Amino acid sequence: MDSRVSARSQITTPLLLSARGLVKDYGRSRAVDGVDLDIPERAFTTFLGPSGCGKTTMLRIIAGFERPDAGSIILDGKPLLDVPPERRPVNTVFQSYALFPHLTVFENVAFSLTLRRRSPDPGPRVRRALETVHMADFADRYPHQLSGGQQQRVAVARAIIAEPHLLLLDEPLSALDRKMRSHLQIELKDLQRRLGIAFVCVTHDQEEAFALSDLIVVMNRGRIVQRDDPATLYARPANAFVADFIGSATLISGEVIGLAEGATSASLRTSLGILEAPCVEGLSVGQTAIFVLRPDHVQVVEPSLWNNQPSFKATVRHIVFKGDHYLIEAEAEGILLVFEDKLLLNPGDAVMLQINQPSCFITRVDT
Amino acid sequence: MNPVLSRATLAVPVALLLIIGCVLPLALLLVFSFFTVDMDAFVMVPDFSGGNWLQMATKPIFGLLIGKAVLYGSVTAVLTACLGYPVALAIASLSRNAKSLAGVVLLTPLYTGEIVRIYAWRVLLGSEGLVNALLKGIGLIDEPLKFLLFTPFTTYLVLVYNTLPFMVLPIWISAELVDRRLIEAARDLGARPIEAFFKVTLPLTTPGLAVGLFAVFALAAGDMLTPSMLGGTSGSTPMALIDNLFGTAFDWPLASALALSLLMVLFGCASAMAWLLLRLKGARAVLQRGLQ
Numbered sequence: 046m047d048s049r050v051s052a053r054s055q056i057t058t059p060l061l062l063s064a065r066g067l068v069k070d071y072g073r074s075r076a077v078d079g080v081d082l083d084i085p086e087r088a089f090t091t092f093l094g095p096s097g098c099g100k101t102t103m104l105r106i107i108a109g110f111e112r113p114d115a116g117s118i119i120l121d122g123k124p125l126l127d128v129p130p131e132r133r134p135v136n137t138v139f140q141s142y143a144l145f146p147h148l149t150v151f152e153n154v155a156f157s158l159t160l161r162r163r164s165p166d167p168g169p170r171v172r173r174a175l176e177t178v179h180m181a182d183f184a185d186r187y188p189h190q191l192s193g194g195q196q197q198r199v200a201v202a203r204a205i206i207a208e209p210h211l212l213l214l215d216e217p218l219s220a221l222d223r224k225m226r227s228h229l230q231i232e233l234k235d236l237q238r239r240l241g242i243a244f245v246c247v248t249h250d251q252e253e254a255f256a257l258s259d260l261i262v263v264m265n266r267g268r269i270v271q272r273d274d275p276a277t278l279y280a281r282p283a284n285a286f287v288a289d290f291i292g293s294a295t296l297i298s299g300e301v302i303g304l305a306e307g308a309t310s311a312s313l314r315t316s317l318g319i320l321e322a323p324c325v326e327g328l329s330v331g332q333t334a335i336f337v338l339r340p341d342h343v344q345v346v347e348p349s350l351w352n353n354q355p356s357f358k359a360t361v362r363h364i365v366f367k368g369d370h371y372l373i374e375a376e377a378e379g380i381l382l383v384f385e386d387k388l389l390l391n392p393g394d395a396v397m398l399q400i401n402q403p404s405c406f407i408t409r410v411d412t
Numbered sequence: 413m414n415p416v417l418s419r420a421t422l423a424v425p426v427a428l429l430l431i432i433g434c435v436l437p438l439a440l441l442l443v444f445s446f447f448t449v450d451m452d453a454f455v456m457v458p459d460f461s462g463g464n465w466l467q468m469a470t471k472p473i474f475g476l477l478i479g480k481a482v483l484y485g486s487v488t489a490v491l492t493a494c495l496g497y498p499v500a501l502a503i504a505s506l507s508r509n510a511k512s513l514a515g516v517v518l519l520t521p522l523y524t525g526e527i528v529r530i531y532a533w534r535v536l537l538g539s540e541g542l543v544n545a546l547l548k549g550i551g552l553i554d555e556p557l558k559f560l561l562f563t564p565f566t567t568y569l570v571l572v573y574n575t576l577p578f579m580v581l582p583i584w585i586s587a588e589l590v591d592r593r594l595i596e597a598a599r600d601l602g603a604r605p606i607e608a609f610f611k612v613t614l615p616l617t618t619p620g621l622a623v624g625l626f627a628v629f630a631l632a633a634g635d636m637l638t639p640s641m642l643g644g645t646s647g648s649t650p651m652a653l654i655d656n657l658f659g660t661a662f663d664w665p666l667a668s669a670l671a672l673s674l675l676m677v678l679f680g681c682a683s684a685m686a687w688l689l690l691r692l693k694g695a696r697a698v699l700q701r702g703l704q
Contacts, residue, residue, distance in 0.1 A: 110596050130599040137600045143593040147615050147697035156611075157601040189700055207602060 061086040061211060061243045062107070062125075067116035069102050076102040077113065078267035084211075084245060084260075089237050091246045091254040094264035095290070100247045103264070104213050107245065108137050121210060136209040140216045142200035144188040150175070150199050151184040157207040174202040177236070194225045201233075205240060212237075214246040218253060230256040251291050255279075263287050279339075283325060284409045288337040295338040295382045298410065301330050311407045316378040318355055320400065324407035337406045340372065343384035346399045356399040361390045438675075444668035456664060464669035474670060477650040478677050484649075485633025485678065488571040489579075489625045489685075495572065496579035496624065501613070503580070504587035518577050526574070530641050533570055537561040562644025570642055571632045578631060579624035586620025587613070589698065615694025622689035629682050650674045 062084040069077040077099045084090050092100035105111040107118065109130030118125040125133065136157075144153050152159075154174055158167035175181045178198035188196055197217065204212055217233065218226045234257050237244045248254055254261050255275045263271045263278065263286075271283040282288035285296055299315035304324070311324035313336050320336050328334055346356055359377035370385045375396060382398065390396065448459035468474050503514045521529065536542050537560040544556040559565050590613055598608035636651035650670060657667035689695060 108596075108600060110599075129604075130596070131602045131604055135600075137597070139593050139597055141593075143591060143597040145594060145597070145612060146700070147694040156598070156603075160602050160607060187697070187700075189697075203601065 059086050060084070062118065062120045064107075064118045065116055067103070067106065067113045067118070069099075069106065069111060069113045075267050077106070080116070080264075080267070080269055082262065082269060082272070084243060086243055087241050088259040089234065089244045089246070089257050090260045090262060091248060091258040092262050092264055093248055093251060093254040093290075094270075096249055098264040099267040100249075100264050101215060104137075104215055104245065104247050107211070108135055108213055109133050134210040135213060136204040136207055136211075137213040137215065138197075138200045138204045138217050141220050142188075142196045144196055144199055144203070146188050148187075149184065150180065150186050150188070150191070153188070153199055154203045154206055156203060170206060174206040175199075177205070177239075178202045178232075193221050194229060197221065197229060201236070205236075205242075208242075210242060212240075212242060212244045214244060216248055217246060219248070219250070226253070227256070233257060263290065265290075281323075281325065281406055282337060282408050284411050285335045285337075286411050288335065288406075288408055293340055293383055295380065297336040297338060297380055298333060299336060301328050301332045301334050301407075304328065304330060313407055316380060317357055317400075320355075320402060320405070320407075322402050322405040322407050325409055328407070328409070333410055335408050335410055337408055338382065338400060339405070340384045342401045342404050343382055344399050344401070345386055345388060345390075345396045347397075356397050359396055359398050361392050361394040361396060363392060364390060438672070441668040441672050444664050445672060447665040449663055449665060454662070459665070464666050467666065468669050468673050474650075474673065477648065477653060478674050480648075481633040481650050481674060482677060482681055484567065484571065484635070484639065485629040485681070488568060488575060488632035489629040491568065491572050492575050492579040492628045493621060493625060496576055497583055497617075497621070499576075500580045500583035500617075500620070501587050503584050518580055521573075522577060526637055529574070530570070530637060533566070533642060534561065537566060562642065562647075564643060564646045567639045567643040567647065570638045571635060574635075574638065575628040575631050578627040582623035582627070583617055583620035586617040586698070590616045615692065616698055618689050618692050618695040619698050622686045622695060625689065626682050626686045629685065630678065633678050633681075 060083050062082075064080060064082040067077050067080040067082075068075070080099070080103065082103075092103055094100045102111060106113050107125075109125075109128065112126065121134065145156065148156070151171055155167040155171045158170060172181060172184070175184060178201050180195060180198045180202060183191065183195060183199075188199070191199065197220075201217075214233075218229055221229065230253060233244075237257075244257075246254075246257060258275055261271075261273065261275055261278050262269055263283075265286050271278060271287050273281075278287065278291055282291060288294050288296060297313075297315045297317060297320070299313035299320070301311050302314050302319070303312040305311070305321075308326065308328065309323060310321065311328055311334065312319055312321045313334055315336060322336065324334070357377050359375040359382060361373060361375045362381065363374040365372040367385070370387050371389065373384055373386055373390055375382050375384070375398065377398065384398070444456070445464050446458065446460055446462065447456040448463060449455070450457050503511060503518075506514060524532075534541070538544070539556040539558070539561070541561070543560060544553070547553045547557070594612050594616070595608050598612045599605070603611060634651060636649050636655065639647040639649050640652050641647070651674075654667050654671050654674070657663045657670065690699070
């Protein structure tokens, strides 16, 4: 069902880039392993995955710094792979920015305009680009005189001044502290909307991916595991890897004992009893599947408030204070459940827990 | 203690050595240059008339010889830079194993000793030498090429060969320090490979180039053996004259004045060159990082 949802969203926005069968080997290890990918116009797409999953290699292939061993890419309806990086309508914001240390902020931003056959006076355009990122007052500084956040903005200004059709961002915020990061996340998203060009970002930080993206492409071991909008990704992970990587979740494995509603919902026999929830398509009875339990789908219940949802006994193990709530880890039947509650519990307390099963999801084990 | 200051104290032993081994002899040379030789008694006596310095200033031979040293130094430095720069960049782009091999190949000739190399060059370049024999053998020439040995050509060839490692090494290290992503950034922003080279790689390797030019200029301008043993009639150098004055002619005062004049001119030239290069934005940007 989720693939039908994304198929529909592909039709509504025209495609900017489409890659087919990309493969890239580094020596004996395969960094990209048969990737098919469509990137829509005017959207913020994020490649998300653990380090070594091939997301940076994908970015470098699109930028033109790596040549895939197999496959093809079409950008703006034209084959891309034989075009050298300097002639691609693509610009990159590099990880840790790669500003030219011997050039001022102004000269860095003007770099692409001062090359052959470009505008004679880059001044007004450079100033406009610097204003876009709120750096107009820093034109005469050198990169080493700027903070990390300021360098990041200059790198963005330098990359957007040539009006690329696609802006690539390689871990754009990873070098910054937490506060600066959330601030710049909002700015980046806002900038993408104002410019109306496609941004493709690489990150290993799922919070960042959620904050920025219209579309998230989850990668693992050189393959695309799932390509969806953040809400779908969170609610309907395609397999246990995605469920575990996106947000926090307790994964409970069990055997499929029944399917209902045209195989869109399943019941699973687990060590916590029989659990029912909507499920990923393609499950069959007898198969092993994973019940994905998000922290907000578990509640502590007073015996008087028991309803017909099954409940079970658990023992509190750890508590983490989170400001407006506590993150609680409790053990039941050898399974560690993580959930949120406003009540202050203590390690060792026995609690009755209930799962809001219709909001949960049953997905495949890793393939 | 201030960390920069405490790091500076590490240089104290070497600084002492430099003072004892360099500044003191120079001071001694300065004192000697105000002596004169009493040829009857064969002793040096003080002479504050500055006669030696007057000779330096008025006799054209000294100016000519020093000028020649500067010429050898600068031409060799420029030639080595042109030849060594691409080599250094190529080495920097090799794989790690290939790099260590290149380093060994680059430095091995330095272990053979100058005299050995000079005789090897004679064997190679003489009328009956390997090069002429080879060219004759394949029918390119009928008569041996005479310019190969005992000409300025020979001097420059061997000076370039001898000093090449001192040019390649600093540029190689400079090139290693240039972040590969800066070149990718330049390409990404629309620069062709050659433009990326001139706008990024070259400016950021100027410190290595400056060190190389400085070292090669000093080595080539101060070399005596190569010009005198391979340069033929063109092989006279101020160094050889100083050697003669000190050793054979026993005119230490004049030799001192000549040595000091040569030193001042060479040092002035080399410093001016290095100063100009290090003032470039690229060099300033690279050296700035040391302060952070």
